[in-house]
Amino acid sequence: MTEPANIPSDALTTDVLIRHRREIVDLKQRIKNRRLQVLGLYGTPIVILAALITWAGLKVFVWLHSNTPDAIDNITGFVVFFSGVTFAVQAVAEFSKELSTRRDRKTPVRELKLELSLAEERHVLEARRRTPPPMDRQASYKERLPGEIARLRKESRHYRRIHLFMQWMLFINSAAISAVTAWYDPPQPAKGVLICLGFIVTLITAAAGYFKPRERAFNLQLTADSIEQNATALELGISPYDAVEEKRNLALFATTVEDLRAEQRMREQQLDQPQQGQQGQQEVI
Incomplete structure (x- = not known):
């Protein structure tokens, strides 16, 4: 009679530990995604500024008394345009309530790291409490x-x-x-x-x-x-x-x-x- 009673308990232990592991893996993936989102949001203005400064430096120190080559102008324009569009998309996804589909919108990475630490601690405590023979x-x-x-x-x-x-x-x-x-x-x-x-x-x-x-x-x-x-x-x-x-x-x-x-x-x-x-x-x- 005791063996059938142990089967649900073992199954419950397995399900609980699997759920904790899934939560940990999900939080790690959310941290990676959030880092990429923050990098795209705050990195694109830096790219635009660096492209404009580079173009201005080349104009002043190399082509001060002549026209800048078309290749340099086209490359700078493409970088600025692409980075601007990327920044606009990132900003809408970050700050718009109606259009945003991000799960961790406006969530700091450190808060996700804290949730991960707590999830790992819960997993350790649960595994210790339900440790099999x-x-x-x-x-x-x-x-x-x-x-x-x-x-x-x-x-x-x-x-x-x-x-x-x-x-x-x-x-x-x-x-x-x-x-x-x-x-x-x-x-x-x-x-x-x-x-x-x-x-x-x-x-x-x-x-x-x-x-x-x-x-x-x-x-x-x-x-x-x-x-x-x-x-x-x-x-x-x-x-x-x-x-x-x-x-x-x-x-x-x-x-x-x-x-x-x-x-x-x-x-x-x-x-x-x-x-x-x-x-x-x-x-x-």
Whole structure:
């Protein structure tokens, strides 16, 4: 009799937490929209003033005794006209009660930020009050892992593509340098081409050594494979998740996955450090 009674309570808890999350996401989007609205309302007069000052400065210091080129006049006129129309539309949407459809008309951004802080605080308090048992949280944690694995693999493919692109650029530009050098004798007509190709090779080599996309892709793929291996072992009930109590298996699984994620973050931090700092840290370890 107790299990059916718990189902509505669990469903109510889920609905409440989802409602709080939707409120937080909605407030974040409203803050972004309001910032764009304020920027459009107060930024367009600044653009008009800057365009007029620029045109006047060019007239005084460059074309004082002659007519301003038509291109300059046309560009200045277009900027002033477009900015003026944009400002008029923004002003009507901001101050007109009949024509405005804005949700946060005349609302300061700081007030929306305060509402967001209060919504996040309500979400934390509600989640704390309705916190499910540890076994339920561990089970839900297991269900969220496929998304985390997909994210890690997506980032791994991203860095792998960057690494392959850099390598192909190095191959092509290095071969082009040799081809251009051998084609021209003397290489005077192709000096500019050689300089550009050499600059690209140096830039790509430096970027690959600094950002280390190959190492990042390897670490992300390694973490994703390790998490998936543990998830499969838990699903099949094999070692080390072969205990009789499911509670122990879930606790061990959550601990292992969090250790793997912590190792991944540590490897990312090591890649972001300078080479000397990495060597010093390895010596300390």
